[in-house]
Amino acid sequence: MTPVVDKCTQNCEFCWRITPADVGVSWNQVDVTESDVIPVDQLMDEVLMANLRSLGGYNPETGASVQERMYKEARNPRHVAISLAGEPTLHPLISDLIDEIHHRGMTSFLVTNGTRPDVLQTMSLPTQLYLTLAAPDEPTYKTLCRPELRDGWDRILTSQELLGSLKTRTVNRLTMVANRNMHDARKYSKLIEMGEPDFVEVKGYMYLGSSRARLDQTNAPPHREIRAFSEKLATLTGYHLLDEQIESRVVLLSRSKQIKKL
Ligand code: SF4
Numbered sequence: 001m002t003p004v005v006d007k008c009t010q011n012c013e014f015c016w017r018i019t020p021a022d023v024g025v026s027w028n029q030v031d032v033t034e035s036d037v038i039p040v041d042q043l044m045d046e047v048l049m050a051n052l053r054s055l056g057g058y059n060p061e062t063g064a065s066v067q068e069r070m071y072k073e074a075r076n077p078r079h080v081a082i083s084l085a086g087e088p089t090l091h092p093l094i095s096d097l098i099d100e101i102h103h104r105g106m107t108s109f110l111v112t113n114g115t116r117p118d119v120l121q122t123m124s125l126p127t128q129l130y131l132t133l134a135a136p137d138e139p140t141y142k143t144l145c146r147p148e149l150r151d152g153w154d155r156i157l158t159s160q161e162l163l164g165s166l167k168t169r170t171v172n173r174l175t176m177v178a179n180r181n182m183h184d185a186r187k188y189s190k191l192i193e194m195g196e197p198d199f200v201e202v203k204g205y206m207y208l209g210s211s212r213a214r215l216d217q218t219n220a221p222p223h224r225e226i227r228a229f230s231e232k233l234a235t236l237t238g239y240h241l242l243d244e245q246i247e248s249r250v251v252l253l254s255r256s257k258q259i260k261k262l
Contacts, residue, residue, distance in 0.1 A: 002088065
């Protein structure tokens with residue numbers, strides 16, 4: 001789910017959401033006030049209802065070829081992924097939302113672009129926190145992520161420095177876009193060493209949504225390139241290459257060989 005679908009501090013070329021430049025219309029992209037949002041308990045009720053609605057066609061009792069066990073499992077989610085589009089740390093009640101999720105007995109993960117270190121420092125932490133690294137250096141960042149904030153890169157560095165001190169499981173997600181940011185593995189490795197995340201997830205950009213008007217299919221790297229880049233990062237950082245999923249073009253690196261299951 002995403003609590004802030006149309007606002008973000010960046011306008012990444014690879015983003016699936018519509019950005020103001022796509023449609024030639026401007027809107028305030030960074031301010032969200034409490035009067036813009038609904039109470040978090042109501043929000044979670046709606047999220048769970050939307051999940052149930054999305055499963056409508058999968059009911060085995062109405063003939064869908066889905067195992068009953070899987071259908072029942074999907075109707076009772078145990079985990080909330082706060083991700084997808086928009087920057088969730090712009091939500092004024094993000095801590096309350098995380099607390100509400102945990103209060104309901106579910107785990108949470110949250111993906112941030114790292115431009116709100118002030119929020120990361122004080123918010124209720126999710127079960128697992130992802131910080132996206134989409135560039136090895138500031139020039140690449142400015143071209144690819146087109147930040148709304150002049151000091152966007154410095155803020156990401158501050159968040160990355162903070163990452164190691166946060167008392168939760170942490171991940172750097174590298175969104176890899178061919179011919180745009182798949183260079184300078186050494187600089188990425190320095191950033192990773194700065195944050196010492198528990199995991200690094202190297203993920204290929206998928207040619208989907210509104211990003212198709214900004215990029216083309218050749219910017220979506222094949223899995224073998226993701227794997228090769230991940231191997232370079234593993235050598236440079238000492239992280240262990242633990243897993244991969246070819247369909248999603250993603251490779252998982254881990255600081256430790258032993259993963260503590262949650
Ligand atoms: S940080 Fe995420 S939500 Fe924001 S523009 Fe980039 S991809 Fe889209």
